[in-house]
Amino acid sequence: DWTPASFVHETVEHLRQQIGSRKVIMALSGGVDSTVAATLIHQAIGDRLYGIFVDNGVLRKNEFQQVLDTYKQLGLNVKGVDAKNLFYTRLAGKVSPEEKRKIIGGLFIEVFEAEAKHIDGIGLLGQGTIYPDVIESVSVHGPSVTIKSHHNVGGLPDRMHLELVEPLRFLFKDEVRKVGLELGIPRELLFRHPFPGPGLAIRILGEVTEDKVRLLQDADAVYTRSLRESGLYDSVWQAGAILLPVKSVGVMGDERTYEFTVALRAVTSVDGMTADWAHLPYDFLAKVSNEIINEVRGINRVVYDISSKPPATIEWE
Ligand code: XMP
Numbered sequence: 001d002w003t004p005a006s007f008v009h010e011t012v013e014h015l016r017q018q019i020g021s022r023k024v025i026m027a028l029s030g031g032v033d034s035t036v037a038a039t040l041i042h043q044a045i046g047d048r049l050y051g052i053f054v055d056n057g058v059l060r061k062n063e064f065q066q067v068l069d070t071y072k073q074l075g076l077n078v079k080g081v082d083a084k085n086l087f088y089t090r091l092a093g094k095v096s097p098e099e100k101r102k103i104i105g106g107l108f109i110e111v112f113e114a115e116a117k118h119i120d121g122i123g124l125l126g127q128g129t130i131y132p133d134v135i136e137s138v139s140v141h142g143p144s145v146t147i148k149s150h151h152n153v154g155g156l157p158d159r160m161h162l163e164l165v166e167p168l169r170f171l172f173k174d175e176v177r178k179v180g181l182e183l184g185i186p187r188e189l190l191f192r193h194p195f196p197g198p199g200l201a202i203r204i205l206g207e208v209t210e211d212k213v214r215l216l217q218d219a220d221a222v223y224t225r226s227l228r229e230s231g232l233y234d235s236v237w238q239a240g241a242i243l244l245p246v247k248s249v250g251v252m253g254d255e256r257t258y259e260f261t262v263a264l265r266a267v268t269s270v271d272g273m274t275a276d277w278a279h280l281p282y283d284f285l286a287k288v289s290n291e292i293i294n295e296v297r298g299i300n301r302v303v304y305d306i307s308s309k310p311p312a313t314i315e316w317e
Contacts, residue, residue, distance in 0.1 A: 004182035007175075008040065011167050015044035019124060024165055025116050026126030027108075028053040028078060029197070030067035032190055033128030033168060036180040039074055040167045041126050043183070047077040049126065052115045056104060057084035058199035058208065060224070061217035070189055083111045084210075091201065091208045097317035100208065104198045109159070116160065125162035130171055132271075193238045194272065202317040206245040216243040218296045219262045226288040227266075236278045239266035241292075242305075242316045250300030259300040262292060267314055275309040 024041055028034045028051045041049045051071065055064040064080065071078040090103050116122055168176055180190040200216050201208045220241040227233040242263040250257040264285075269275035289302040305312075 002175075004175075004178045007171075007179055008043070008182055011040055012044045015041055015165065015167060018165065019045050019048075021048075022123035023048045023050065023119065023121055024124040024126045025050045025052065025119060025122045025162075026165075027051075027112055028067075028071065028076075030059070030063060030189070031128070031195070032173070032176055032180065032192065033130055035071075035074075035128075035185060035189060036176050036183065037126060037128040037166070037168050038071075038076055038078075039183045039185060040179070041165060042074070042076050049077060050119050050122070051076050051078035052081060052112055053078050054081045054108060054111050055084050056108065056199060057087040057210070058104070058201040058213060060195070060200070061221040067189075070186060074183075074185065079115065081111060081115060083107070086111070088208070088210050088213075093207060095206045097202055100201050100317070101198050104201055108197075113160070123163065124165045125160060126165045128168055129166045130168045130173060130176055132172065134169060191234065193233075193236070193240075195240075196315060202315050203240055203242045205243065205316060212243055215260065215296065215298050216241060216262070219243070219292050219299055222292050222295055223264055223288055226284070226291060230284050230287075232280060232284060235268075236266045236280075237269040237275065238272070238314060239264075239278070241265070248301050252300070257300045259298055261301040261303060262296075262299050263303050263305050263316070264288070265305045265314065265316070267309070269309075269314075272314060273309075275314050277306045277308055280304070 019041075024045065026034070026038055026041070026049060028038055030053070038049060038051055053064075053068060053071065064082075068078065068080045087104065087107055090107055091100060094100055094103060171179065177190045181187070196202060200213055200220070204212050204216055223239065223241050224233070227236070227239055233239075242265060244261045244263055246261055247258050248261055250259060266278035266280055267275035268278050285304055292299060292302050
């Protein structure tokens with residue numbers, strides 16, 4: 001019978017055999033899959049696993065530090081790389097969603113490869129591929145291509161000529177979470193909402209600037225905190241704030257304001273392929289709207305997205 005404990009035991013054994021005395025490098029994202037995969041590989045080979053966690057400047061507020069702290073607590077050998085400014089520089093002036101995605105994906109690979117060069121004798125590349133990724137890439141694009149830009153490192157294995165280590169290849173998401181609990185990974189990380197690889201860059205409509213990132217990080221942090229405090233976080237599949245490229249007039253005291261609008265998105269879904277807008281209680285929306293407008297200077301209007309997928313998508317870009 002499959003149990004998380006037996007899976008961990010057998011997988012660690014198998015990883016030791018596959019890897020032998022070689023070194024493994026791996027990109028960590030703060031997501032469930034890469035964290036669970038890395039923790040398993042670490043149990044097998046200890047510090048011969050070299051994790052790289054890149055701050056691309058479009059993570060959630062405080063996320064880089066918090067996730068890095070969690071990795072340290074788990075004992076992982078991870079290097080945090082602050083590449084924020086590089087990403088902001090390359091994103092300057094770019095407004096097309098697909099171009100922004102390409103820039104972020106490409107730059108990620110550059111940064112990762114540069115880090116890999118500093119480590120002597122890397123033989124393998126760790127990846128958090130799970131079973132649905134395997135099926136999807138086989139059925140849609142043939143066995144060697146990963147479709148989701150998601151995995152950020154889609155093009156890496158071929159480019160780097162490294163043997164793959166994919167301990168989660170036969171697991172579904174719920175099984176990955178169970179294994180994660182077995183490994184002592186914090187619940188909060190394991191049950192987080194999905195977050196796109198291009199991060200807040202595709203939730204800032206139009207050009208991404210450092211100032212806009214900060215504004216959206218603040219609004220998004222208030223939204224996420226409120227969802228957690230009101231016990232609604234686990235009832236939605238994904239949620240986030242979107243910074244719209246419009247300013248509108250408001251009033252504060254006896255001053256007119258002219259500031260940005262934030263859209264709140266929350267959906268229920270099974271796999272993200274279809275989604276319904278989450279029917280969050282009016283009281284909650286009223287409260288979070290007040291909190292965002294009061295706490296985040298630069299935002300004077302909050303709207304709620306009531307579109308389902310299809311025909312809308314979950315992200316706005
Ligand atoms: P859409 O907007 O297509 O999103 O309804 C479906 C799910 O995919 C995520 N998403 C992405 N994830 N890179 C990613 O890693 C991307 O470029 C990307 N675009 C969308 C989105 O957050 C949702 O969970």
